Amino acid sequence: MAGQVRIGVYPGTFDPITLGHMDIIRRGAKLVDKLVIGVTTNPSKSPLFTVEERLAMVQRECEGLDADIEVVAFGSLLMHFAEQQGAGIILRGLRAVADFEYEYQMAGMNQYLNDRIETVFLMADVSLQPIASRLVKEIAMFDGDIAKFVTPTVRVDVLERIAEQRQAAG
Template sequence: MAVERTGVYPGTFDPITSGHMEVVRRSLRLVDRLVIGPHINVGKGPLFSLEERIDIIKEDIADFPQADRDRITVVPFEGLLIHFARDVQASVIIRGLRAVSDFEYEIQMANMNARMEPAIETIFLMASDRHQFIASSLVKDIARLGGDTSQFVSKKVFERLKAKFGKK
């Protein structure tokens, strides 16, 4: 019997974007079980509370086929990613890369994690060209200034952003 491969996809997801969802979909081709881990990082001053971010992620994956939804869990975490990955028995950490500028930070983190836990691999998934420029921080800025974010996030996230910023 084959060993189940569990992947962790960590992030702040404030809010989850179309780019994040692309990484989720592609990750499901690589792992048997995917744990989406919204990080509890109050230092970043998130727009959405942890509970809201969890709800948003669950709302967005609700549109996936049942077989895929059954393979995804959303588990928030605090502290070191490598400890969280061990706790959920992950063999893989999945990170999305948008541009070369992401790579420097991500490779440092991957190397540190490999030193602390050599049995857990980090996999980088390059964003497709239509998602390379999407960043949660930019989406929030556009929404805050009254711009249309509908092409960068799901309809559900778009509505939540409008509600957050009092836009009609």
């Protein structure tokens, strides 16, 4: 239909948002008229930041981008969230072969749930492929330098949170 807005959803935990995520957001936003970044919590992960903190962080990091981007929290099935947003595309980033196997299975299940929503995979930029939020947190917890993996403001957020946790632990 002419004039129909193409909406894409990019879901993730973004705990914290990395340069790899930002690469996918910048490139993915070019494929749709509006990109909804869905911030969720994965029950199998223990987040460093609350959902509200991650929403604010993602919003802040996306402010300078020249695109129609909305950052929304969700706690439902991805397909239900995508339907609620009016999305026709789910955007997923791939880093490695291991990601592909998991993402391929998820895309297949999502297609069974709603075959009108397509899953589109974007390969992360080669220089950013090793970056994973889990590893960024682990490196920071052991006092490694995470400056190559996150923006300066996210680096400060992560280091402050880890310092708070250490102080609370005594």
